[in-house]
Amino acid sequence: MLTLPAPAKINLFLHITGQRDNGYHELQTVFALLDYGDRLHFKPAGTLTLSCDQADVPRDDSNLVLRAAALLQQHTGCRRGAAIRLEKRLPMGGGVGGGSSDAATALLGLDALWDLNLPIPTLAQLGLELGADVPVFVHGHSAWAEGVGEHLTPVSLPDAHFLVIHPGIHVSTARIFGDRQLTRDTPISKLPASLEAVLTDSFHNDCEAVATRHFPVIGELLDWLRQYAGNARMTGTGACCFARLTGAQQGQQLLQQLPQHWTGFVARSRNTSPLHEALAKFRATKNSG
Ligand SMILES: C[C@@](CO)(OP(=O)(O)O)[C@H](O)COP(=O)(O)OP(=O)(O)OC[C@H]1O[C@@H](n2ccc(N)nc2=O)[C@H](O)[C@@H]1O
Numbered sequence: 001m002l003t004l005p006a007p008a009k010i011n012l013f014l015h016i017t018g019q020r021d022n023g024y025h026e027l028q029t030v031f032a033l034l035d036y037g038d039r040l041h042f043k044p045a046g047t048l049t050l051s052c053d054q055a056d057v058p059r060d061d062s063n064l065v066l067r068a069a070a071l072l073q074q075h076t077g078c079r080r081g082a083a084i085r086l087e088k089r090l091p092m093g094g095g096v097g098g099g100s101s102d103a104a105t106a107l108l109g110l111d112a113l114w115d116l117n118l119p120i121p122t123l124a125q126l127g128l129e130l131g132a133d134v135p136v137f138v139h140g141h142s143a144w145a146e147g148v149g150e151h152l153t154p155v156s157l158p159d160a161h162f163l164v165i166h167p168g169i170h171v172s173t174a175r176i177f178g179d180r181q182l183t184r185d186t187p188i189s190k191l192p193a194s195l196e197a198v199l200t201d202s203f204h205n206d207c208e209a210v211a212t213r214h215f216p217v218i219g220e221l222l223d224w225l226r227q228y229a230g231n232a233r234m235t236g237t238g239a240c241c242f243a244r245l246t247g248a249q250q251g252q253q254l255l256q257q258l259p260q261h262w263t264g265f266v267a268r269s270r271n272t273s274p275l276h277e278a279l280a281k282f283r284a285t286k287n288s289g
C-alpha cells in the first residue's frame with residue numbers, strides 16, 4: 001500500500017496579461033504549495049478502480065485521478081491496475097487546485113507503483129493535457145508561473161502561515177475566463193523580490209472582480225478577512241480566499257469565529273511539495289528492502 005499527499009496551492013496573485021488565439025489566457029502568478037490537501041491510497045490490483053469518502057466527488061472516468069491513470073497507461077502501454085482511494089479534503093472548484101493536485105499525485109504515484117520511472121518533464125507534459133494547473137504539482141516546487149501556467153520557475157518563499165476560507169460555492173474556471181468584463185491587459189511584471197512584495201496592492205488577482213460580481217459572497221468573505229488581515233485575496237478563479245497570518249494560533253482563533261456555511265483551514269507554505277518528500281521516502285524504503 002502506498003499513501004501519498006495531494007497538496008493544495010494558492011495563487012499569491014494572478015495577473016491576466018493576454019489571451020491566445022485558442023481562447024486560453026496568458027497569465028503570471030506565484031503558486032504557493034501548502035502543507036494541507038487530499039490524500040491518495042494506492043494498492044496493486046488487476047484493474048483500475050477509484051473509491052472516495054465523499055459522495056459529491058465523481059467516481060467515473062471524469063475524475064482526474066482516473067483520467068491521469070488512463071493517460072499514463074496509454075502513454076506507456078502499461079496494463080497494470082491499482083485500487084485507488086481518494087481522501088478528499090479540499091473543496092472542489094475552490095481555486096486551491098484539488099483536482100489538479102490529485103491528478104499529479106496519481107501520475108507520480110502510479111509511475112512509482114508500476115516501476116515506470118518516467119522523467120518528471122514527461123509526467124508534467126502528460127499532466128498539462130489534463131489541466132493547466134497540473135504541471136506545478138508534478139514538478140513539486142512553489143513557483144513563479146507564466147504562459148498558461150506551464151512555464152515554471154521555482155521560488156523560495158519564506159515560511160508563512162495562511163488562513164484559507166471556502167464560502168461554500170463552486171466556481172467554474174471556464175465561466176470566469178469566459179466573462180467579457182475580465183481584465184486581460186495587466187502589464188507583464190518581473191519576478192518579484194519577496195513574498196511581501198507580491199502581497200502588496202500592485203500585485204492583485206484579476207479574476208477577483210468578475211468572481212465577486214457573479215458570487216457576491218466572495219466579496220463578503222474578502223471583507224470579513226480584511227477586518228483581521230490587510231492582505232486578503234482570492235486564489236485562482238475562486239471561490240476560496242486567503243490571508244497571510246501572524247502565526248498558526250491566529251488562524252485557529254479566526255476559524256472559531258467563522259460565519260456559518262463557511263469552512264476553512266490553516267496551512268503553511270512549502271517550497272518543496274509534501275508529495276515529493278513522501279515519494280523520496282517511499283523510494284528509499286523500497287531500495288533498502
Ligand atoms: C487560472 C487558474 C490559476 O491557478 O485557476 P484555478 O483553476 O486554480 O482557479 C488555473 O491556471 C486554471 O487551471 P485549470 O483549473 O487546470 O484549468 P483548465 O482545466 O486547464 O481549464 C478550464 C477552462 O478555463 C479556461 N482557461 C484555463 C486556463 C487558462 N490559462 N486560460 C483559460 O482560458 C479555458 O476555458 C478552459 O477550458
Ligand SMILES: Nc1ncnc2c1ncn2[C@@H]1O[C@H](COP(=O)(O)OP(=O)(O)O)[C@@H](O)[C@H]1O
Nearest residue numbers: 062063064092093094095096097098099100102
Ligand atoms: N479528483 C478530483 N477532485 C476535484 N475535482 C475533480 C476531480 N476530478 C475531476 N474533478 C472536476 O474538476 C472540477 C474543478 O476541480 P478543482 O481542482 O477542485 O477546482 P479548482 O481548479 O478551482 O481548484 C470539479 O468541479 C470536478 O467536476
